[in-house]
Amino acid sequence: xxxxxxxxxxxxxxxxxxxxxxxxxxxxxxxxxxxxxxxxxxxxxxxxxxxxxxxxxxxxxxxxxxxxxxxxxxxxxxxxxxxxxxxxxxxxxxxxxxxxxxxxxxxxxxxxxxxxxxxxxxxxxxxxxxxxxxxxxxxxxxxxxxxxxxxxxxxxxxxxxxxxxxxxxxxxxxxxxxxxxxxxxxxxxxxxxxxxxxxxxxxxxxxxxxxxxxxxxxxxxxxxxxxx
Amino acid sequence: xxxxxxxxxxxxxxxxxxxxxxxxxxxxxxxxxxxxxxxxxxxxxxxxxxxxxxxxxxxxxxxxxxxxxxxxxxxxxxxxxxxxxxxxxxxxxxxxxxxxxxxxxxxxxxxxxxxxxxxxxxxxxxxxxxxxxxxxxxxxxxxxxxxxxxxxxxxxxxxxxxxxxxxxxxxxxxxxxxxxxxxxxxxxxxxxxxxxxxxxxxxxxxxxxxxxxxxxxxxxxxxxxxxxxxxxxxxxxxxxxxxxxxxxxxxxxxxxxxxxxxxxxxxxxxxxxxxxxxxxxxxxxxxxxxxxxxxxxxxxxxxxxxxxxxxxxxxxxxxxxxxxxxxxxxxxxx
Numbered sequence: 104x105x106x107x108x109x110x111x112x113x114x115x116x117x118x119x120x121x122x123x124x125x126x127x128x129x130x131x132x133x134x135x136x137x138x139x140x141x142x143x144x145x146x147x148x149x150x151x152x153x154x155x156x157x158x159x160x161x162x163x164x165x166x167x168x169x170x171x172x173x174x175x176x177x178x179x180x181x182x183x184x185x186x187x188x189x190x191x192x193x194x195x196x197x198x199x200x201x202x203x204x205x206x207x208x209x210x211x212x213x214x215x216x217x218x219x220x221x222x223x224x225x226x227x228x229x230x231x232x233x234x235x236x237x238x239x240x241x242x243x244x245x246x247x248x249x250x251x252x253x254x255x256x257x258x259x260x261x262x263x264x265x266x267x268x269x270x271x272x273x274x275x276x277x278x279x280x281x282x283x284x285x286x287x288x289x290x291x292x293x294x295x296x297x298x299x300x301x302x303x304x305x306x307x308x309x310x311x312x313x314x315x316x317x318x319x320x321x322x323x324x325x326x327x328x329x330x331x
Numbered sequence: 332x333x334x335x336x337x338x339x340x341x342x343x344x345x346x347x348x349x350x351x352x353x354x355x356x357x358x359x360x361x362x363x364x365x366x367x368x369x370x371x372x373x374x375x376x377x378x379x380x381x382x383x384x385x386x387x388x389x390x391x392x393x394x395x396x397x398x399x400x401x402x403x404x405x406x407x408x409x410x411x412x413x414x415x416x417x418x419x420x421x422x423x424x425x426x427x428x429x430x431x432x433x434x435x436x437x438x439x440x441x442x443x444x445x446x447x448x449x450x451x452x453x454x455x456x457x458x459x460x461x462x463x464x465x466x467x468x469x470x471x472x473x474x475x476x477x478x479x480x481x482x483x484x485x486x487x488x489x490x491x492x493x494x495x496x497x498x499x500x501x502x503x504x505x506x507x508x509x510x511x512x513x514x515x516x517x518x519x520x521x522x523x524x525x526x527x528x529x530x531x532x533x534x535x536x537x538x539x540x541x542x543x544x545x546x547x548x549x550x551x552x553x554x555x556x557x558x559x560x561x562x563x564x565x566x567x568x569x570x571x572x573x574x575x576x577x578x579x580x581x582x583x584x585x586x587x588x589x590x591x592x593x594x595x596x597x598x599x600x601x602x603x604x605x606x607x608x609x610x611x612x613x614x615x616x617x618x619x620x621x622x623x624x625x626x627x628x629x630x631x632x633x634x635x636x637x638x639x640x641x642x643x644x645x646x647x648x649x650x651x652x653x654x655x656x657x658x659x660x661x662x663x664x665x
Contacts (some may be wrong), residue, residue, distance in 0.1 A: 247361030
């Protein structure tokens, strides 16, 4: 089905960029999108057979922005989100994961990013944990319920943040998402640094308590999965 | 067959606008293996339509390229490229195998030589701790039998990169242009900070970082990262198993600053190992029964003899010292 790419010169940057644009255009127009998306995976898969480096680069160009945007839903920090996505790609390359995965690249990348983002969040909100858990990026099957829980987790996070009092939310977002320093935020919001710190920590407490039930659910699911 | 699940339903689900019945349907739909890939495809499409911010893709791609170029080991050195390091990386020498062993030896000695030139070596002898102030204002308290490598030239705002063998406490000054301070330990472990206070140790293959103030980013081999907050202890063993925890009593990691040892029901072999590390000696427990013994308490010891003295008061042991080796045997000295 991807025969039309057969004699394409994979090293031709214009073509790759062009293809990239095509996809973007298609995502705006519904309908024919499905077949196109399959095509890019097939196309990238083909690139991997001849030149894994190019394959990785294509994947990176195609998914980096989206993955960062997905990760930030969990971790609320640009820096952390970008680190997580870059790490996933680094491991993908270093461990030659592309040679062994049976699911689509996209599924793998999303799974890995979500898994890491989840572990980061957990480590940050809860106080202690072994990192080993975090390192195991699951190429393994996930239960449907587990997949869905990730969605519910980022929705829950968003809801908790939305429900914060406006000042509290603003301080939290400036601190976490924008990565600003307390004194900068204090200046911007025209309040004292102490007050900013209090607002941010109040937001974190809200998150921590609000998410408590989720940890148990997910841990339980992961354990069930490991047993199954 | 499950036509009930289409893109619209999933998009609603991602938006958090579905009923629990619909969720049940999606869950069933997902249990068909082929649908998982489709699920992530829709998720990706959904993300495309809800872009919240534009990360800098080009910079990130550049970094990823250098990760790919660096081969399979240690992506992390490349992430924070230190200009000084560049001449040391023998990349362009790699292809000229034909020159043979003689040339390799020459190159190796050049590398060692350039390392010597590029880095100033600070060593704290056994039984002492020494304090060093770096040009950026950062202070380092270096434990006994520990070495710190500081760039000789251009330890500047752009390049705050030191290497540690042994143990040290860092009090890193935050400088205005947000330049990062990087402590390289062996085997691809790095501590990256802006301004903060922490103790780092890299001895006998083990790594340990205890953070007292501020925030640090630990970079681990294989491109992993961990963010630490005050009170956290990071440990990695020779087997590269890493853990993060909050110790009840951080004294254990700090008492060396007062030339002390902290033991809490610590097995004797471990006590011995800590002595070996700090004093740079070789100690052997000759009798198996000694392996079982444990030791607790805080002891001040500026030399290995101070602690051997303590041991001989506590246990029925005999200590035989030669130039290279200290043997501890069961039995009395008398």
